[in-house]
Amino acid sequence: MREQRVLIAGCGDIGTRLGLRLSATGAQVFGLRRTINQLPDGIHGIAADLTDPAALRGLPACDYLFYTAAANSTDLEVYRATYIKGLRHVLAALPEPPRHLFLTSSTGVYHQHEHDWVDEQSPVRPDSERGRILQASEQLALTSGIPATVVRFSGIYGPGRTHLQRQVKAGIAAPATPLHYSNRIHRDDCVGVLQHLLQKAEDGTALKPLYLASDDCPTPIHEVMEWLAERFGVSIDTRQPVRRSGSKRCNNRRLKASGYRFVYPDYRSGYASLLRE
Numbered sequence: 001m002r003e004q005r006v007l008i009a010g011c012g013d014i015g016t017r018l019g020l021r022l023s024a025t026g027a028q029v030f031g032l033r034r035t036i037n038q039l040p041d042g043i044h045g046i047a048a049d050l051t052d053p054a055a056l057r058g059l060p061a062c063d064y065l066f067y068t069a070a071a072n073s074t075d076l077e078v079y080r081a082t083y084i085k086g087l088r089h090v091l092a093a094l095p096e097p098p099r100h101l102f103l104t105s106s107t108g109v110y111h112q113h114e115h116d117w118v119d120e121q122s123p124v125r126p127d128s129e130r131g132r133i134l135q136a137s138e139q140l141a142l143t144s145g146i147p148a149t150v151v152r153f154s155g156i157y158g159p160g161r162t163h164l165q166r167q168v169k170a171g172i173a174a175p176a177t178p179l180h181y182s183n184r185i186h187r188d189d190c191v192g193v194l195q196h197l198l199q200k201a202e203d204g205t206a207l208k209p210l211y212l213a214s215d216d217c218p219t220p221i222h223e224v225m226e227w228l229a230e231r232f233g234v235s236i237d238t239r240q241p242v243r244r245s246g247s248k249r250c251n252n253r254r255l256k257a258s259g260y261r262f263v264y265p266d267y268r269s270g271y272a273s274l275l276r277e
């Protein structure tokens, strides 16, 4: 890639790994977050709060903007500030419009709960305020006047995201009924998908406004947990229903048709690699 200026607003786990990959290909990468002391070499840190327009004065012009901020609390005001106000503030603060905006969103916007298959064409009527906030953030990106692409990630797993493993190690798993499908994507695939879409934009390929990024295998959550239990050699003695959004199955056909190849197409390959580590 010729030298591109990339701004990653909300440069956390996914943003940092993306930034490192882009920087390795010669891009100039700026990572914006409140605390920048952990950002690695190769990413120019910008310490700023997205919710404070004054703090965003002097942002550098960029070719590509990735908005990957995540709320650090379930508080609705924090949600609104992170996903809506922050995005609005960055767009207003940039000295010129980027060539493309990428916004990471979530499959939490879907309301479907009867194990339905969902894709980019499925209707979206979030049944929670958090879902509605994410939907508003998506709309803000897509009506910003800048070519924009929303990437809806399903449940991200990977290094450091150990909630499920910890539950299983404590002998807890979801019950088989009510049936609840989980949809997952490994952290490395989140990064891979964003890099892939950026490369397509760079090559002049028209991107769709929306991609659903989830692996090939929606799987009932109890099956994932039982598989992990077997790997850990623990027996399940407590069945606890999962507190998640509705049971649905995410279809990744559009993403794959765009040429993306998953590093971890299912939870088995992804967790096997994590357990090896």
Ligand SMILES: NC(=O)c1ccc[n+]([C@@H]2O[C@H](COP(=O)([O-])OP(=O)(O)OC[C@H]3O[C@@H](n4cnc5c(N)ncnc54)[C@H](OP(=O)(O)O)[C@@H]3O)[C@@H](O)[C@H]2O)c1
Residues within 6 Å of the ligand: 009, 010, 011, 012, 013, 014, 015, 032, 033, 034, 035, 036, 048, 049, 050, 051, 067, 068, 069, 070, 071, 072, 082, 086, 104, 105, 106, 107, 152, 153, 154, 155, 156, 157
């Ligand atoms: N976790 C999941 O399973 C999941 C599922 C679907 C979609 N997603 C989405 O995936 C994307 C990437 O998530 P991730 O795992 O990389 O999240 P992450 O590691 O928590 O990173 C988010 C970053 O946003 C920054 N941030 C939050 N509020 C900010 C503010 N007011 N001003 C400046 N920076 C702010 C945080 O840094 P500071 O605290 O230093 O500011 C943090 O580094 C997010 O859009 C998330 O919503 C996640």
